[in-house]
Amino acid sequence: MILPYYIIIPLLTAFIISLIAGKKDIYAIWLSFIATTALLILSIYSLLTSKHETITYTMSGWKIPFGIVLVQDALTSFTLVTVNIIAFTAILFSINYIRYLSSDWKYYALFMLLLTGMNGVVVTGDLFNLYVLMEIALFAAFALVAYGSRAEEFEAAFKYAVMGSISSFMILLGIAVTYSATSYLTMAKVAEVLPLVDKKVVFWVGALFIAGFSLKAASIPFHSWLPDAHSSAPAPISAMLSGVLIKALGIYVLLRIFYNVLDAPEIFLKAFLVLGTISILIGVFLAIGQWDFKRLLAYHSISQIGYILLGIGIGTPLGILGAVFHLLNHAIFKGLLFLNSGAVEIALGTRDLRKMGNLSKILPVTSQTSLIASLSISGIPPFNGFFSKLIIIIAAIEANLPWYAFFGIIGSLLTLASFMKVQRYGFKAENVIEVASNKIDWRMNLAMILLAALCILTSMMVIPGIREVTLDPVVSVVANKTEYIKLVLGGLNEN
Amino acid sequence: MIVYILCFVLFLVGIYGAITKRDLIKIILSISILGYSVNLLFILFAYRSESIYPILSKGKEILPMVDPLPQALVLTSIVIELGTTAMLVALAVRLFEKYKTFDITQIRRLKG
Numbered sequence: 001m002i003l004p005y006y007i008i009i010p011l012l013t014a015f016i017i018s019l020i021a022g023k024k025d026i027y028a029i030w031l032s033f034i035a036t037t038a039l040l041i042l043s044i045y046s047l048l049t050s051k052h053e054t055i056t057y058t059m060s061g062w063k064i065p066f067g068i069v070l071v072q073d074a075l076t077s078f079t080l081v082t083v084n085i086i087a088f089t090a091i092l093f094s095i096n097y098i099r100y101l102s103s104d105w106k107y108y109a110l111f112m113l114l115l116t117g118m119n120g121v122v123v124t125g126d127l128f129n130l131y132v133l134m135e136i137a138l139f140a141a142f143a144l145v146a147y148g149s150r151a152e153e154f155e156a157a158f159k160y161a162v163m164g165s166i167s168s169f170m171i172l173l174g175i176a177v178t179y180s181a182t183s184y185l186t187m188a189k190v191a192e193v194l195p196l197v198d199k200k201v202v203f204w205v206g207a208l209f210i211a212g213f214s215l216k217a218a219s220i221p222f223h224s225w226l227p228d229a230h231s232s233a234p235a236p237i238s239a240m241l242s243g244v245l246i247k248a249l250g251i252y253v254l255l256r257i258f259y260n261v262l263d264a265p266e267i268f269l270k271a272f273l274v275l276g277t278i279s280i281l282i283g284v285f286l287a288i289g290q291w292d293f294k295r296l297l298a299y300h301s302i303s304q305i306g307y308i309l310l311g312i313g314i315g316t317p318l319g320i321l322g323a324v325f326h327l328l329n330h331a332i333f334k335g336l337l338f339l340n341s342g343a344v345e346i347a348l349g350t351r352d353l354r355k356m357g358n359l360s361k362i363l364p365v366t367s368q369t370s371l372i373a374s375l376s377i378s379g380i381p382p383f384n385g386f387f388s389k390l391i392i393i394i395a396a397i398e399a400n401l402p403w404y405a406f407f408g409i410i411g412s413l414l415t416l417a418s419f420m421k422v423q424r425y426g427f428k429a430e431n432v433i434e435v436a437s438n439k440i441d442w443r444m445n446l447a448m449i450l451l452a453a454l455c456i457l458t459s460m461m462v463i464p465g466i467r468e469v470t471l472d473p474v475v476s477v478v479a480n481k482t483e484y485i486k487l488v489l490g491g492l493n494e495n
Numbered sequence: 496m497i498v499y500i501l502c503f504v505l506f507l508v509g510i511y512g513a514i515t516k517r518d519l520i521k522i523i524l525s526i527s528i529l530g531y532s533v534n535l536l537f538i539l540f541a542y543r544s545e546s547i548y549p550i551l552s553k554g555k556e557i558l559p560m561v562d563p564l565p566q567a568l569v570l571t572s573i574v575i576e577l578g579t580t581a582m583l584v585a586l587a588v589r590l591f592e593k594y595k596t597f598d599i600t601q602i603r604r605l606k607g
Contacts, residue, residue, distance in 0.1 A: 131572075132575065135578070139578060142582055142586070146586065151594060151604060152605055154589045154590045155590065155602050155603075158586045158602075162526065165530075165583070166510060166513055169526075169529045172572060176533060176537050179540065180540035
């Protein structure tokens with residue numbers, strides 16, 4: 001019975017906020033804080049208690065092929081925890097940050113809608129419902145990118161809205177083709193019927209979905225909106241967009257559809273390999289020349305998404321392990337880096353790396369946590385980024401794809417170089433700045449410290465005992481491909 | 496068969512317009528065309544020749560009816576499309592206030 005609450009709690013909070021908030025933002029802050037805390041507790045609780053069984057919930061008791069079904073398995077719980085950790089820290093960080101832009105309840109209402117969409121996409125087991133919830137998340141994201149009301153922000157939001165709409169219609173076309181071929185919208189039923197119909201359908205559907213969801217995940221030929229949108233948004237929203245939106249809407253759905261529904265056709269796995277490798281290399285090359293801190297981070301998101309796609313494309317259990325592990329790790333360290341950039345922007349009023357300096361003295365917490373995040377993203381042991389990248393590269397070598405492994409290593413080295421640039425020219429530069437123009441309060445510091453601690457803690461997940469209860473069930477859901485059908489249709493029905 | 500192909504051509508027209516046009520309003524119109532083509536395709540997939548409306552009453556058989564589910568889906572998708580268009584138009588209005596133009600080649604402060 002827990003499942004619908006992932007959608008109900010944030011959606012209800014969004015509407016209650018808009019009803020009772022009035023002019024001040026204090027009620028909105030408390031409500032959204034309570035909602036994100038509840039969601040975080042709920043998602044961790046269900047991760048611990050579900051014992052990796054597949055739980056289904058049929059909406060209003062309509063039986064499976066007719067009604068909308070919500071599904072929770074290990075992959076879902078894992079992604080939900082990732083989403084809600086970042087949402088919790090982003091709200092914690094927002095409390096003071098957003099007051100520098102405007103003290104308004106609208107931000108929190110939109111934030112809750114964004115969270116509704118993301119949680120909904122993750123828990124749903126129905127293709128059309130997925131599309132609707134995805135649109136909810138996207139609308140909130142367009143509005144939040146433009147929240148600062150500056151010219152650049154409107155420009156970025158318009159670009160994002162156009163690209164987002166094109167990709168959504170491609171996905172809707174894919175859903176239409178799927179429906180016409182199989183007469184079902186429930187993913188498990190679609191997966192069951194799809195092997196019986198013409199093979200060409202799989203190619204049409206796969207091509208439309210790969211184009212649509214790669215646009216959402218911003219892998220390289222489809223990336224042009226990401227650097228603008230993610231660097232223009234307010235910092236906690238950048239952390240949400242870069243940390244989890246591109247994963248919940250992009251990577252998670254790609255995993256679910258291509259592995260669990262389409263049974264991982266060879267040709268699409270090859271496409272993932274190529275998309276991933278191009279993203280790793282071009283993303284990092286574009287990142288290394290940037291001087292705007294947030295823009296640099298945004299380009300790195302493209303490159304890190306490349307690693308996840310590479311892991312998905314390899315297709316062996318080890319590759320998938322690397323991909324899902326990197327999904328969690330990237331959410332944590334990229335969220336942290338964007339929060340750092342927000343703190344620096346508040347304190348110094350600039351995002352230009354050349355104008356920063358002396359940060360270890362005036363912003364000790366920001367400076368230390370950014371160092372941890374930089375080491376994580378560039379893959380230095382013992383931080384989490386090292387282990388997930390290592391797993392992906394080992395998987396590539398084991399699967400006899402040495403060139404892809406080589407490109408992965410090159411990408412990692414260039415990432416290290418570009419974050420050395422961030423630390424050298426930005427945080428530890430010689431510019432003498434005596435005092436910060438604005439103070440960073442304890443809630444912002446707490447959010448950054450929490451994520452920095454997680455950067456180290458999540459690297460414990462490679463230890464075999466812990467891995468068996470956290471990552472292995474997720475891998476088995478993905479790697480068993482169409483086992484999903486049996487698990488959902490014959491699954492534990494809680495209603 | 497030809498209707499499906501024409502519908503797909505309409506979809507491509509929408510993508511072509513959204514990518515190549517320089518005027519904000521034309522881009523928004525192209526995205527609407529994109530949406531219409533997908534909705535039309537949904538309805539075409541549901542259609543069966545010489546079938547009747549799908550309202551169940553006494554003495555009516557189910558077999559010769561058109562599929563009602565895509566029609567319900569299209570209603571939802573039309574509402575979402577309205578939201579998309581409203582959002583895009585609102586952004587275009589604010590962009591015009593800031594830049595005094597609808598030409599996207601003039602609206603480019605973000606680059607790199």
